[in-house]
Structures are given as C-alpha cells and as structure tokens.
Amino acid sequence: MPQLNPAPWFAILVFSWLVFLIVIPPKVMNYTYPNEPSPQSSQAPKTESWNWPWH
Known part of the structure; x- marks a missing residue:
C-alpha cells in the first residue's frame, strides 16, 4: 500500500514548510x-x- 510509505510524504511536508x-x-x-x-x-x-x- 503506497499510503504507508512515509518517504515521499515526509519530503513533501518538509519542503512545503520550508516554503512557508x-x-x-x-x-x-x-x-x-x-x-x-x-x-x-x-x-x-x-x-x-x-x-x-443619578436618581
């Protein structure tokens, strides 16, 4: 299952935070x-x- 492979998603996360x-x-x-x-x-x-x- 490709969703469980963290390698490309972690790189995308780090790159996007570097841009931000x-x-x-x-x-x-x-x-x-x-x-x-x-x-x-x-x-x-x-x-x-x-x-x-005041009354």
Missing part, C-alpha cells in the same frame, strides 16, 4: 501600506466629568 517559513514571509513583509500609523502625542486628552443626576 523561508519564501513567503519576506514577500509578505515587503508590502507597503498606504496608511502608515502616525505617532500619537504622549499627552492625555483632557476629559470633562459628566454632571448627570
């Missing part, structure tokens, strides 16, 4: 995103307390 771990990440990381995040100010915005009657 070595070839694909640099291609994905080279994308440029049009909306780069801008640094926010370190000063917290001033908040007003709400003066609601």
Whole structure:
C-alpha cells in the first residue's frame, strides 16, 4: 500500500514548510501600506466629568 510509505510524504511536508517559513514571509513583509500609523502625542486628552443626576 503506497499510503504507508512515509518517504515521499515526509519530503513533501518538509519542503512545503520550508516554503512557508523561508519564501513567503519576506514577500509578505515587503508590502507597503498606504496608511502608515502616525505617532500619537504622549499627552492625555483632557476629559470633562459628566454632571448627570443619578436618581
């Protein structure tokens, strides 16, 4: 039964993981995103307390 022979399937598994771990990440990381995040100010915005009657 050829399904029980692990030699070709193990090589396919190892090769596919090598592709996923070595070839694909640099291609994905080279994308440029049009909306780069801008640094926010370190000063917290001033908040007003709400003066609601609770009854």
